[in-house]
Amino acid sequence: xxxxxxxxxxxxxxxxAIIFGGAAAYAAGVIxxxxxxxxxxxxxxxxxxxxxxxxxxYFRLSETSLALKxxxxxxxAVWDDASNRVVIDTxxxxxxxxxxxxxxxxxxGGYGYAFSPLKTGDIVSVSPVATSKGSVGGDYKILRGPxxxxxxxxxxxxWPNAALPAWQSEWDSYPRLxxxxxxxxxxxxxxxxxxxxxxxxxxxxxxxxxxxxxYKYARQNPLLWKNHDPSTNxxxxxxxxxxxxxxxxxxxxxxxxxxxxxxxxxxxxxTVIRIYAYDSYNNGKFLDTEYFMK
Numbered sequence: 400x401x402x403x404x405x406x407x408x409x410x411x412x413x414x415x416a417i418i419f420g421g422a423a424a425y426a427a428g429v430i431x432x433x434x435x436x437x438x439x440x441x442x443x444x445x446x447x448x449x450x451x452x453x454x455x456x457y458f459r460l461s462e463t464s465l466a467l468k469x470x471x472x473x474x475x476a477v478w479d480d481a482s483n484r485v486v487i488d489t490x491x492x493x494x495x496x497x498x499x500x501x502x503x504x505x506x507x508g509g510y511g512y513a514f515s516p517l518k519t520g521d522i523v524s525v526s527p528v529a530t531s532k533g534s535v536g537g538d539y540k541i542l543r544g545p546x547x548x549x550x551x552x553x554x555x556x557x558w559p560n561a562a563l564p565a566w567q568s569e570w571d572s573y574p575r576l577x578x579x580x581x582x583x584x585x586x587x588x589x590x591x592x593x594x595x596x597x598x599x600x601x602x603x604x605x606x607x608x609x610x611x612x613x614y615k616y617a618r619q620n621p622l623l624w625k626n627h628d629p630s631t632n633x634x635x636x637x638x639x640x641x642x643x644x645x646x647x648x649x650x651x652x653x654x655x656x657x658x659x660x661x662x663x664x665x666x667x668x669x670t671v672i673r674i675y676a677y678d679s680y681n682n683g684k685f686l687d688t689e690y691f692m693k
Contacts, residue, residue, distance in 0.1 A: 542683030605676035
């Protein structure tokens with residue numbers, strides 16, 4: 400997704416995560432996954448904390464400098480907040496790291512991404528994609544974003560400030576979700592004499608909500624666990640982030656916990672649970688976030 404005036408932020412978030420560290424990031428369809436790597440530097444074994452992005456390893460400047468310290472080849476790498484740049488000085492050694500003062504963090508989840516909902520005034524550059532209904536491209540201006548049309552979740556919390564269910568440590572051992580590189584899709588046409596210009600934007604934050612809620616209720620269905628025993632903590636189901644043509648009957652909005660609970664409790668073992676969520680806009684105005692499950 401390309402937003403005018405926000406490209407720098409997306410690139411900056413990834414760059415900041417790679418240079419200075421922090422939680423895994425997801426932006427513009429790219430996942431930066433934290434990873435610790437063993438390296439040999441001048442015959443010495445060192446441990447480097449880095450990120451894997453599309454199969455390539457990237458290491459933090461501060462970690463690289465610290466690993467070089469034993470050989471005397473380290474350098475200073477700090478963030479200059481005033482000039483918004485990293486300053487590297489090879490005449491000085493490792494001096495720790497100075498974290499930048501950043502804007503409020505985007506919404507983040509446990510699977511390594513960052514997501515910022517569109518705001519009123521944003522412009523989305525859309526490329527047409529091949530679908531069964533066809534789509535159109537061009538610039539799409541957001542005339543009313545989610546912040547101008549708040550609605551409440553089932554527990555009364557205003558979206559998009561509803562916190563995700565707390566991440567549980569045992570979920571770290573479950574199969575990881577893969578988030579698709581899904582660009583916005585735009586459709587135009589006319590129905591019952593009224594023109595429409597619809598934009599659908601993939602929302603990984605709400606997909607994360609769906610996944611965590613599935614995990615929360617899965618323990619109440621023995622069929623979803625190895626040997627029908629939830630205490631094994633070995634799930635007999637997988638979650639796939641995708642949308643299919645036959646997910647229509649399983650669509651709901653706004654968010655309702657019990658929709659997930661009902662589905663999970665009636666699902667058999669060996670199941671692939673397909674989930675998806677997107678923000679829907681019509682004629683530039685935010686409508687709702689829609690949830691799909693199969």
